[in-house]
Amino acid sequence: MISDLFSTTVLIGILASxxxxxxxxxxxxxxxxxxxxxxxxxxxVEGQMLLGSFAAFYITYTTGNLWFGLLAAIxxxxxxxxxxxxxxxxxxxxxxxxxxxxxLFGLGMSDLLFQKLMGTVExxxxxxxxxxxxxxxxPGVGDIFFNQSILVYGAYLLVPIAWFVxxxxxxxxxxxxxxxxxxxxxxxxxxxxxIRYFTIILGGILSGIAGASLSIALLNVFQQNMTSGLGFxxxxxxxxxxxxxxxxxxxxxxxxLVNSLQLWIQVLGLPIPSELAVMMPYILTIxxxxxTASKIRSPSALTKPFEREG
Amino acid sequence: xxxxxxxEWLSRTVDAFLPVFATLAALLVGAIMLLLLxxxxxEAYAALWDGAFGSPNAVAETLVKATPLLLVALGxxxxxxxxxxxxxxxxxxVVGALLATWVGLTFTEAPGWLIIxxxxxxxxLGGAVWGGIPGVLKAxxxxxxILSTVMMNAIAxxxxxxxxxxxxxxxxxxxxxxxIPQTAxxxxxxxxxxLVPTRLHLGALIAVVLAxxxxxxxxxxxLGYRIRAVGQNPNASRYAGINVPRYxxxxxxxxxxxxxxxxxxQVYGVNYRMITDGSASGFTGSAxxxxxxxxxxxxxxxxxxxxASILFGALLVGANKMQxxxxxxxxxxxxxxxxxxxxxxxxxxxxxxxxxxxxxAIRDEESPPQPDQPEVQKxxxxx
Numbered sequence: 001m002i003s004d005l006f007s008t009t010v011l012i013g014i015l016a017s018x019x020x021x022x023x024x025x026x027x028x029x030x031x032x033x034x035x036x037x038x039x040x041x042x043x044x045v046e047g048q049m050l051l052g053s054f055a056a057f058y059i060t061y062t063t064g065n066l067w068f069g070l071l072a073a074i075x076x077x078x079x080x081x082x083x084x085x086x087x088x089x090x091x092x093x094x095x096x097x098x099x100x101x102x103x104l105f106g107l108g109m110s111d112l113l114f115q116k117l118m119g120t121v122e123x124x125x126x127x128x129x130x131x132x133x134x135x136x137x138x139p140g141v142g143d144i145f146f147n148q149s150i151l152v153y154g155a156y157l158l159v160p161i162a163w164f165v166x167x168x169x170x171x172x173x174x175x176x177x178x179x180x181x182x183x184x185x186x187x188x189x190x191x192x193x194x195i196r197y198f199t200i201i202l203g204g205i206l207s208g209i210a211g212a213s214l215s216i217a218l219l220n221v222f223q224q225n226m227t228s229g230l231g232f233x234x235x236x237x238x239x240x241x242x243x244x245x246x247x248x249x250x251x252x253x254x255x256x257l258v259n260s261l262q263l264w265i266q267v268l269g270l271p272i273p274s275e276l277a278v279m280m281p282y283i284l285t286i287x288x289x290x291x292t293a294s295k296i297r298s299p300s301a302l303t304k305p306f307e308r309e310g
Numbered sequence: 311x312x313x314x315x316x317x318e319w320l321s322r323t324v325d326a327f328l329p330v331f332a333t334l335a336a337l338l339v340g341a342i343m344l345l346l347l348x349x350x351x352x353e354a355y356a357a358l359w360d361g362a363f364g365s366p367n368a369v370a371e372t373l374v375k376a377t378p379l380l381l382v383a384l385g386x387x388x389x390x391x392x393x394x395x396x397x398x399x400x401x402x403x404v405v406g407a408l409l410a411t412w413v414g415l416t417f418t419e420a421p422g423w424l425i426i427x428x429x430x431x432x433x434x435l436g437g438a439v440w441g442g443i444p445g446v447l448k449a450x451x452x453x454x455x456i457l458s459t460v461m462m463n464a465i466a467x468x469x470x471x472x473x474x475x476x477x478x479x480x481x482x483x484x485x486x487x488x489x490i491p492q493t494a495x496x497x498x499x500x501x502x503x504x505l506v507p508t509r510l511h512l513g514a515l516i517a518v519v520l521a522x523x524x525x526x527x528x529x530x531x532x533l534g535y536r537i538r539a540v541g542q543n544p545n546a547s548r549y550a551g552i553n554v555p556r557y558x559x560x561x562x563x564x565x566x567x568x569x570x571x572x573x574x575x576q577v578y579g580v581n582y583r584m585i586t587d588g589s590a591s592g593f594t595g596s597a598x599x600x601x602x603x604x605x606x607x608x609x610x611x612x613x614x615x616x617x618a619s620i621l622f623g624a625l626l627v628g629a630n631k632m633q634x635x636x637x638x639x640x641x642x643x644x645x646x647x648x649x650x651x652x653x654x655x656x657x658x659x660x661x662x663x664x665x666x667x668x669x670x671a672i673r674d675e676e677s678p679p680q681p682d683q684p685e686v687q688k689x690x691x692x693x
Contacts, residue, residue, distance in 0.1 A: 043456065047648070083652075092662075093655035096395050096456055097606065101651030104599065108645025109343075115639040116347050224641075225589070232460040239454055275472035282464040285457075286447070293452040 015144045018257035024210040025252040026155035028234035031206030038199040039179040039301035043099025046231025047106020048080045052208030054110040057215035057222035073212035081204020085197045092305035111224045126220040151217040162245040179299035182306040192306045242296035329607045332653035354636045361631025362624035370508030376623030378572040380517040382601025383615040384524045385568030392561030393541035398459030399569040399598025400590040401466030402437040406570020407577045409436035414496045422499035437570015445562030449555035467590045492585035502579040511579035524612040603647045
């Protein structure tokens with residue numbers, strides 16, 4: 001039975017779904033990387049994802065247009081980000097706790113709207129797979145990498161873009177300086193407020209897209225609490241990846257591959273209790289957090305509200 | 311000086327009522343949402359109130375719901391005072407309950423009171439282990455406790471699903487083809503005694519007594535003083551010779567222990583067995599999260615957490631009635647709880663702002679400002 005796991009079809013299946021399942025982690029965790037780099041821990045990701053997921057599904061379901069759905073998720077994410085920014089930047093609320101507040105808000109709101117507007121679980125036709133010419137024809141590799149939906153490609157494209165913006169542009173320099181030493185950045189004329197607003201709203205938008213990727217690209221349904229902790233894992237991935245987009249990518253892939261393996265173990269009916277298989281990614285996250293925590297330094301101003309002296 | 315005293319009194323009062331304002335603001339936002347959903351908010355809130363306090367039975371249900379909230383909140387008071395954030399209440403409740411249930415199902419020959427005591431102790435210990443692990447990881451390996459407690463939640467849920475479908479499954483369910491994931495029912499003699507002829511059980515009283523004990527712990531013992539000192543200023547505490555990591559672990563461990571106790575009380579006082587729908591909230595009713603809300607609302611004070619827990623217990627019970635009467639999903643209350651958290655933490659800026667102003671006022675009082683003539687002259691000279 002175990003040998004089933006190592007047949008070519010199964011291995012390709014595991015890799016292909018692993019690549020696909022990394023999508024929501026990537027959007028949410030890259031967004032979170034931006035906000036943490038500027039010194040803001042956004043724990044509301046899960047709530048933003050849930051509301052984005054619902055908005056994308058509902059608008060797609062009622063209008064029949066996937067792009068309207070995606071746009072709705074972006075707008076909802078941006079709005080949640082704006083609220084989070086106001087609370088943490090202007091009102092200097094404790095970031096960890098206000099994030100939990102936004103999580104509960106998103107959890108309750110998405111459930112409320114789902115029950116009030118839809119009532120039952122429906123499905124939509126999500127974003128179709130786009131086969132990349134020539135490359136998708138390569139046996140094995142083609143199925144794994146080049147036969148995915150556009151939101152999946154977008155997630156991987158985001159990684160080099162985020163790396164470039166954070167490390168090679170003035171904007172990136174400003175974001176990093178705000179997260180490392182807001183006082184110095186402020187004295188050099190960088191608006192700490194504006195940069196943090198920008199990164200938190202960007203994080204919200206990407207979390208919204210992450211939610212949308214679940215409801216209109218990967219699973220094509222919306223259910224109560226469908227993210228079930230995915231947003232929190234995305235936050236963990238930022239620590240995991242040491243605040244670098246490439247590290248985040250590595251973490252997301254590791255996580256989604258273990259997840260995919262776990263799904264396949266259940267599909268194949270292997271004699272491993274499915275609960276223990278589901279547990280694996282979480283235990284893995286803790287282990288990797290332990291392994292990386294002492295080596296990597298977080299942005300100095302992370303979770304510290306900024307206030308001008310005097 | 312008199313004026314200062316008066317404004318001091320006024321602003322202290324306003325401080326004390328900040329959470330109330332926050333709740334009112336959340337209810338107001340909720341009313342707007344209800345209007346958008348074409349529901350009369352007055353009707354909805356009336357149904358909510360009636361469901362929570364409308365009859366003696368409703369009040370008892372409110373207190374039953376408030377009990378696990380208060381127990382979790384007590385733990386949250388300890389950990390947040392020690393500046394460690396415990397998001398793991400859900401998992402700690404589940405593990406505490408699992409261990410407590412195991413005791414009741416294993417030692418069926420023992421006298422009832424002994425099993426109840428043993429079960430509560432085991433719930434306490436189970437939660438302590440589940441909170442202690444992230445505590446150790448934070449104190450000695452620098453792992454962010456917010457993340458590790460969330461991961462521990464997910465692990466606890468799977469542990470529960472595994473045990474309730476496998477080793478701990480009700481033997482009668484295992485025989486039947488239905489295989490509902492639940493344990494056998496506890497013997498009647500193991501149930502926590504009822505206080506009045508409603509579902510209100512001894513657990514509520516235990517929680518209130520513990521609230522007093524936690525207050526004493528935090529403000530009347532060296533241990534509590536050190537936890538708070540570490541929370542307020544770890545560097546100064548280290549300099550003062552306090553073993554900072556040890557108290558961080560202790561804060562999370564105690565925090566988890568109270569949540570574990572909440573889980574045990576839930577089994578022995580309300581459900582008399584464990585049953586899962588695959589999520590933690592199916593068992594905990596999200597008390598692990600809502601306890602955080604209650605503790606924050608009670609300004610992280612164990613005694614203030616008592617009325618706070620009753621308030622949120624009332625919201626939860628009332629939400630069910632609201633769902634029946636005006637077809638507003640009870641999820642509204644979760645969203646409202648979230649808003650209350652956001653508003654409470656946001657309102658702290660007011661307190662800080664005022665504190666700063668008071669400091670300035672005191673400074674001015676002690677050393678009256680120099681006549682500003684020289685300053686003006688200087689400015690004139692510059693011009």
